[in-house]
Amino acid sequence: IELFFSNLGQWSRGGVTTMAPLKHLEKENPILDACFRDFCASHGILTVEDFLLHDLYQLAAFSERQTNSDRLKEGITLMLSLIELQCRPWLNGLELLDDLQRNNHTLSTGDKGTDSLLQGGIREGQLTELVGPSSSGKTQFCMQAAATVAENHLGRVLYLDTGNSFSARRIAQFICSNSDAALGQTVMSRISCHTVYDIYTMFDTLQGLEVTLRSQMNVNEYRLQLLVVDSISSLITPILGGSGSQGTCS
Amino acid sequence: MEAWRLPLSSSIRGKLISAGYTSLPSISSISSSDLARDVNITEEEAFEILRLAKQSSGSSSCNGSRSLINGAKNAWDMLHEEDSLPRITTSCSDLDSILGGGISCRDVTEIGGVPGIGKTQIGIQLSVNVQIPRECGGIGGKAIYIDTEGSFMVERALQIAEACVEDMEEYTGYMHKHFQANQVQMKPKDILENIFYFRVCSYTEQIALVNHLDKFISENKDVKVVIVDSITFHFRQDFDDLVQRTRVLSEMALKFMKLAKKFSLAVVLLNQVTTKYTEGSFQLALALGDSWSHSCTNRVILYWNGDERYAYIDKSPSLPSASASYTVTSRGLRNSSSSSKRVKMM
Numbered sequence: 001i002e003l004f005f006s007n008l009g010q011w012s013r014g015g016v017t018t019m020a021p022l023k024h025l026e027k028e029n030p031i032l033d034a035c036f037r038d039f040c041a042s043h044g045i046l047t048v049e050d051f052l053l054h055d056l057y058q059l060a061a062f063s064e065r066q067t068n069s070d071r072l073k074e075g076i077t078l079m080l081s082l083i084e085l086q087c088r089p090w091l092n093g094l095e096l097l098d099d100l101q102r103n104n105h106t107l108s109t110g111d112k113g114t115d116s117l118l119q120g121g122i123r124e125g126q127l128t129e130l131v132g133p134s135s136s137g138k139t140q141f142c143m144q145a146a147a148t149v150a151e152n153h154l155g156r157v158l159y160l161d162t163g164n165s166f167s168a169r170r171i172a173q174f175i176c177s178n179s180d181a182a183l184g185q186t187v188m189s190r191i192s193c194h195t196v197y198d199i200y201t202m203f204d205t206l207q208g209l210e211v212t213l214r215s216q217m218n219v220n221e222y223r224l225q226l227l228v229v230d231s232i233s234s235l236i237t238p239i240l241g242g243s244g245s246q247g248t249c250s
Numbered sequence: 251m252e253a254w255r256l257p258l259s260s261s262i263r264g265k266l267i268s269a270g271y272t273s274l275p276s277i278s279s280i281s282s283s284d285l286a287r288d289v290n291i292t293e294e295e296a297f298e299i300l301r302l303a304k305q306s307s308g309s310s311s312c313n314g315s316r317s318l319i320n321g322a323k324n325a326w327d328m329l330h331e332e333d334s335l336p337r338i339t340t341s342c343s344d345l346d347s348i349l350g351g352g353i354s355c356r357d358v359t360e361i362g363g364v365p366g367i368g369k370t371q372i373g374i375q376l377s378v379n380v381q382i383p384r385e386c387g388g389i390g391g392k393a394i395y396i397d398t399e400g401s402f403m404v405e406r407a408l409q410i411a412e413a414c415v416e417d418m419e420e421y422t423g424y425m426h427k428h429f430q431a432n433q434v435q436m437k438p439k440d441i442l443e444n445i446f447y448f449r450v451c452s453y454t455e456q457i458a459l460v461n462h463l464d465k466f467i468s469e470n471k472d473v474k475v476v477i478v479d480s481i482t483f484h485f486r487q488d489f490d491d492l493v494q495r496t497r498v499l500s501e502m503a504l505k506f507m508k509l510a511k512k513f514s515l516a517v518v519l520l521n522q523v524t525t526k527y528t529e530g531s532f533q534l535a536l537a538l539g540d541s542w543s544h545s546c547t548n549r550v551i552l553y554w555n556g557d558e559r560y561a562y563i564d565k566s567p568s569l570p571s572a573s574a575s576y577t578v579t580s581r582g583l584r585n586s587s588s589s590s591k592r593v594k595m596m
Binding site: 046133134135139140143150158162163164165166167168169170171172185188189190191192193194195197198231233234235237238239240 | 269322324328329331332357501503508511540543547565567568
């Protein structure tokens with residue numbers, strides 16, 4: 001369902017997004033006229049998202065009682081077909097395997113042992129969680145991965161730091177010693193660091209990041225390839241409730 | 251982000267939401283004239299709404315190549331900042347060298363050890379050393395000393411301050427031969443005047459004080475170090491609810507981090523030890539548990555090795571693990587191997 005919703009955001013006509021009010025569709029589809037929209041509004045449906053969340057059998061049943069029930073039912077069917085058109089085409093397992101073997105979707109972490117453990121490195125499009133006791137090397141791992149991605153994969157890295165543990169000097173040590181200072185500068189300028197100290201700022205930051213990533217500027221060498229959060233538990237612990245003595249979330 | 255969080259008048263906000271525009275992405279995809287028509291407001295108001303929506307969603311489409319989000323800093327710029335960051339010397343050159351020059355500002359450092367190893371001595375030494383003026387290689391700032399155990403002795407602070415002033419006079423006399431020895435303006439009493447002392451008697455007072463520190467430091471911008479001696483005392487006894495303790499402590503840790511970052515000061519938290527049963531034997535570990543151990547940026551553990559006191563870097567994002575020895579003398583913290591009175595200042 002997540003995939004489905006995110007693709008609705010890519011309406012090709014008129015730049016309409018998921019939350020588009022229904023009236024935006026009227027220009028291309030005259031059947032979705034004011035009567036249809038009023039009928040939908042009477043059931044609390046104002047946007048495309050509301051339409052999807054509503055019980056469509058119930059809506060069809062209500063439309064029976066209206067005088068222009070045929071037109072309304074046509075409108076509902078048209079809405080559904082429009083939505084289906086925007087769906088990404090299906091991929092079967094063989095195509096996925098093909099894609100996996102041809103394109104390398106992993107980012108090397110900079111350490112051969114970890115790379116072989118993860119079968120190539122950190123996978124793109126997936127969330128990798130790193131867990132360990134204090135001073136076990138989590139921050140070092142994150143910094144090394146950030147440095148490797150910036151250097152080898154020519155992409156940008158965003159490091160969200162909650163504990164003042166980002167050290168630019170250490171990153172400079174991870175980047176292979178180049179006599180070329182200008183190259184070192186280019187590599188390091190691909191890594192951006194932002195500090196967040198509470199969970200609400202984190203939500204706002206992530207929301208803003210989502211908007212930026214959807215914009216046209218996220219291509220080629222400006223593409224964000226790695227997002228590191230160090231560490232998420234220090235943001236969640238202050239608001240964790242529950243009755244367990246260990247403070248687990250229940 | 252929701253549309254009702256935008257700073258608009260309530261009538262406009264009401265019209266916006268009743269027309270179906272409940273979230274920011276739906277507003278930002280429409281032109282101002284369409285919005286004005288839909289929501290039944292004037293075009294200037296619609297334009298204002300769109301401007302606010304763009305601003306709060308943080309998209310800077312003109313210079314989108316430079317920063318991914320507002321406030322993010324480039325690692326290259328940070329490298330230059332870090333190199334120029336001042337450090338507070340501990341008056342013991344071995345200890346300074348393993349710390350990379352001293353206690354770094356903008357970091358939260360936790361120092362823990364068994365009773366009697368010298369934690370309070372380090373605290374007092376740091377609150378004096380932070381005041382060394384820039385001409386002698388220090389940072390010339392003030393200190394906040396939060397005492398929870400009652401172990402701060404003013405006479406000892408005076409003793410250390412006097413020793414510090416003597417060393418500074420010797421240093422300036424040595425380095426600038428044409429200056430007179432009494433060029434150093436600082437007197438031991440001035441040093442004591444610049445230490446802000448807070449005595450805390452319960453954990454609620456401690457939490458209240460930490461909340462108040464932000465305002466206090468905004469008014470006294472010279473403060474460059476905050477020492478808490480010790481952070482554990484009021485949290486070890488009388489706290490029945492461990493879940494609440496974890497919550498309160500992690501919130502306090504985040505507040506300290508924020509203070510350190512915002513005002514570029516050093517925060518030094520002194521911690522006690524407890525015994526932990528791991529791998530079949532009892533071992534000493536720092537108090538307050540595993541969740542607290544994630545809360546500081548650097549950790550230094552003090553321990554006895556035979557007759558000597560040693561300090562060991564347990565956790566640091568940029569320093570290698572190392573240990574160094576130090577002694578506590580009547581003049582404060584010093585190198586254990588040096589027997590000469592002349593101490594290297596920076």
